[in-house]
Amino acid sequence: MSLSKFFEKETKRKDRIQALEKQKRNANKDFAQINDLFEELGQLRQEQKEAKVLTLSDYYQPSNEMKHYQNIATGIFGVATGATATGLVMAYLL
Numbered sequence: 001m002s003l004s005k006f007f008e009k010e011t012k013r014k015d016r017i018q019a020l021e022k023q024k025r026n027a028n029k030d031f032a033q034i035n036d037l038f039e040e041l042g043q044l045r046q047e048q049k050e051a052k053v054l055t056l057s058d059y060y061q062p063s064n065e066m067k068h069y070q071n072i073a074t075g076i077f078g079v080a081t082g083a084t085a086t087g088l089v090m091a092y093l094l
Helices: 003-050 064-093
Strands: none
8 A cells, every 4th residue: 555545544534533523522512402401491391380370369459448348248148148048947847
């Protein structure tokens, strides 16, 4: 084998090694990016799990006057329900 062919073959081999090393670096970088994306996705899913389910009380708080009237209405409803139940029981017993 001539010296020029040897150098040509060695140059091709070294170029091939450099190309493969570059591909390996690019692949490792891609893997790192994908791992970062998976980690971010996992964090987002965890935040979704921990997110509080919003209710009406998160948006609206009744005034004290409204709470007072609510208590009165609840009391009236309770008395009316009790009276109706008592009337039904009395009618059944008679």
